Amino acid sequence: MTGNDEMSAAAWRARVDKVLKGADFDRALVSRTVEGVDILPLYSKAIGAARAVRAQPGRWTVTQRVDHPDAASANALAKADLEGGASALTLAFAGSAGARGFGVAADRLGDVLEGVAFDVVSLSLEHPPFAYEGAIDALSDLATRRGYDIGRLLIDCGVDPIGDMARTGTKPAGAPVGPALGEVLRQLRGRGFASPVFRADGRIHHEAGSSDAQELAGVLASALSYLRGLEASGFSLEEASGAISFLLVADADEFMTVAKFRALRRLWREVEAACGLGASPIQIAAETAWRMTTRRDPWVNLLRATTAAFSAAIGGADAITVLPFTAPLGLADAFARRMARNTQIVLSEESNLWRVADPAAGAGGFEALTNALVEQAWSLLQTIERAGGLPSMLESGAWQAAIAEKRKERAQLISRRKLPLTGTTEFPNLAEQPVEPLMPAPAVPGSAAEPDFPPLGSFRLAEPVERLRDRAEDFEKATQHPVAIFLATLGEPPAFTAREGFARGLFEAGGVRAVVAGEVINSPQALAAAFRASGAKSACLCSSDATYALPAGDATHVGDTLAEQAARTLKNTGCVFLALAGRPGDREAAYREAGVDAFIYAGLDVVAFLNDAHACMGLPIERD
The missing domain is CATH 3.40.50.280 (Cobalamin-binding domain)
Known part of the structure; x- marks a missing residue:
């Protein structure tokens, strides 16, 4: 601050104190986020703050999920998405967490992707726990038969053994970051896959009830474990870093979501610096939050998703997936999918959000929130590292307990209507007309096997109400x-x-x-x-x-x-x-x-x- 700025701040505070007439400044004007971060009523311009921009300048990638269990229907919906403005597809295979009881079959992948040009469409894969080989093999064979050079295709393979551990409470046969990790990368690179192979996924933490700082710490801990495991398998740190992509959840809390995406780029730079690596762009995908969706008055999900997508775009996400507003009710139809992709297209093409790189840079409030998240997440990452890494913390149950505590705090805020859910806890409509999905959400069966440790569950905030x-x-x-x-x-x-x-x-x-x-x-x-x-x-x-x-x-x-x-x-x-x-x-x-x-x-x-x-x-x- 300059001297004049200090005088202006002092004069402003003097006037505020006069209006407050002795009332406590913090109680009257300082609010606190669910994450425990103080929000001040006034911030000065931030000078010299680090920028957080997309890996590739310009438009973010509009992604749509492909999860219809019938191959022909999945193909028709996917082509409608691509013709309607989407530029990437996420293939949610049957048995994957994101498929929510639906999902495409790997052995019908040719039918699902019939007429889809691999060389102009990005693909992202979501697998059943610890079972990625079938889908990757099927996609590799299909691309080869169609004459594509796999090395030139944008395919995020989505291998995430630590995430699978967390979801299932199961320890894989081998160490999740041991020699098998390097063998996976070596085989896929040998077959031509040049894009990221491993994904550090924040959804499992967020759906279990984590805070934003815990989600960041979980993502960083997974990526760091993959980085360390690949280096031990003979890969250079540069090669290992390039094999990892990131996925964060975009929530309806605009300010915290923007800060979270900006914070991840800064945090990964800290990891790179600690490893002796130069700063390099990382791929961060966003998906709108499952836990914020509601079955009651689901039209409000459109508003929540719009805020979340806007926030992810402002925060610098490279690719964004908007969940259809009927997702908690079941399989989305063509209309719900169109609304999901058009949410992004309007933000990008009509609001022109993509034209400004890191629009939050220099804004004192956003920089303060970003700094707070960076500090909290880094401290949590150090705690995880002292415990031996995220796999060890999962096996001990300590990570699950920490997230459960945050989930309990948030549930109390919702139960006391201090964190409102429009259409559910606030302004419920008992006369609302039902919204019918293509297929109702099935009861997802639990695992018959006894878990080795408590799994991280998936919860929506509205469920108790x-x-x-x-x-x-x-x-x-x-x-x-x-x-x-x-x-x-x-x-x-x-x-x-x-x-x-x-x-x-x-x-x-x-x-x-x-x-x-x-x-x-x-x-x-x-x-x-x-x-x-x-x-x-x-x-x-x-x-x-x-x-x-x-x-x-x-x-x-x-x-x-x-x-x-x-x-x-x-x-x-x-x-x-x-x-x-x-x-x-x-x-x-x-x-x-x-x-x-x-x-x-x-x-x-x-x-x-x-x-x-x-x-x-x-x-x-x-x-x-």
């Missing part, structure tokens, strides 16, 4: 009776409107339909009549604290407030479960004596509360 909705809908279908709650609005609309809206959103997130009287309730008799007319067996009092505390008219219990009178009226009319919107304060005992069973308020554990509410309403539930 979606299960509540599913349970309520199943109960309604079985009983032909709606799961509903009557919102007993006390006083005039200005008093109850805010809490009525809050209660409606909270209960409907769990599939409980909110019913209101539609008129001002001005007596116990009117309240009882409105409750009976609603058809509900449960109710929630909604109004302001001041209205709750008003003395009851014609109280049968001396000293009753309006809220207590209303509670007694509803209980006497047959209400089996009664909630009150708002914190009870020092009236809790009186409210409970009058019949209130529970209280709802901002910061409540919504999932736990709705589980209890379902039980009180007679829904069969499963306890952990």
Whole structure:
């Protein structure tokens, strides 16, 4: 900063302190990300920060997944993607994690890629755990039969034995980074494959619930293990480094996603420097986050994916895959695939995002986030290295435990609605029309073999809330009776409107339909009549604290407030479960004596509360 900048910052802070009138600056204006990084209200321009640009300047590669189990259908969808603007295909083979129970068959690869020009389309492979030979052999034979020079094709082979270990909880027959690693590279280079062979994949960590720093550290640790194993197998560090590609997850958190992609390039430069290597471009692919997708109101997935793709592009991803918005429901149809690729095409061609290299460079906020992630990820990488590397940490269960802790923290934020999921925890729509995929998502069977250590699972953030909705809908279908709650609005609309809206959103997130009287309730008799007319067996009092505390008219219990009178009226009319919107304060005992069973308020554990509410309403539930 220059002297004038310091004076400007000091003058700004003085004015802010004056407005705050003694309030704590950090509490008022400094926020914190889920990752624990402080976000300041004002940053200075960053001077001299390292740039993070794509390996190849210009447009990023628009990638589409090929995962239809029928070869002819997969071919038709893939060609439609390429004709519609995609420039790369990811072949998700049956049994691979990314296929999600679907996937193409390696022995039908010729039919899947019929009419696809290998020399103008990039290909990326995703294999079943520890089983990459069949797909690579099939692709090699197919390319040779069609007269292609394999050395000139852009094929990311996607071999990731450490990722396979993490997904399955299984230790391979040989060490995942031992001599077999070098033999794989030696064979594929001998057959002409010139592109990256090994992939350091962040999806397994992210889907298990990792923080961004943990994802970065996991990716770096895998790549470093591959680098070390290949060097021990006789390859130079330069050859080994060129054999590794990277894949990170793009999330709906724009700022953290941009920082994460920028941080990886800086972190790998640190690894190269520590190994005595000169800086060289690395290939970083992006895929939009599986864990952020929702089955409820899946159209909102389009918005989340757009933010994620935008962030990956700004962060410098070389290739981007946007998951179709119906992915959590099952196999995507042509429309969902078109929306996925068009999301990128609009960002690239209409918004011109590709024209600026590292647009976040020099922005104080982005540089601060990038620096924070670099420091956190490097510290975690050192922890992994001290433990003997990622394979050792997986075998001990320590890495799984660390990620599980972060997953638990994030789940609590969602359950308390501090990390909103639009359409699921916020603004649920019980009248939404179903969206039908080509095929519904199958139940992916677990491994019959006992794992050697705990595998890293795959979770979506919305799952606990979606299960509540599913349970309520199943109960309604079985009983032909709606799961509903009557919102007993006390006083005039200005008093109850805010809490009525809050209660409606909270209960409907769990599939409980909110019913209101539609008129001002001005007596116990009117309240009882409105409750009976609603058809509900449960109710929630909604109004302001001041209205709750008003003395009851014609109280049968001396000293009753309006809220207590209303509670007694509803209980006497047959209400089996009664909630009150708002914190009870020092009236809790009186409210409970009058019949209130529970209280709802901002910061409540919504999932736990709705589980209890379902039980009180007679829904069969499963306890952990």
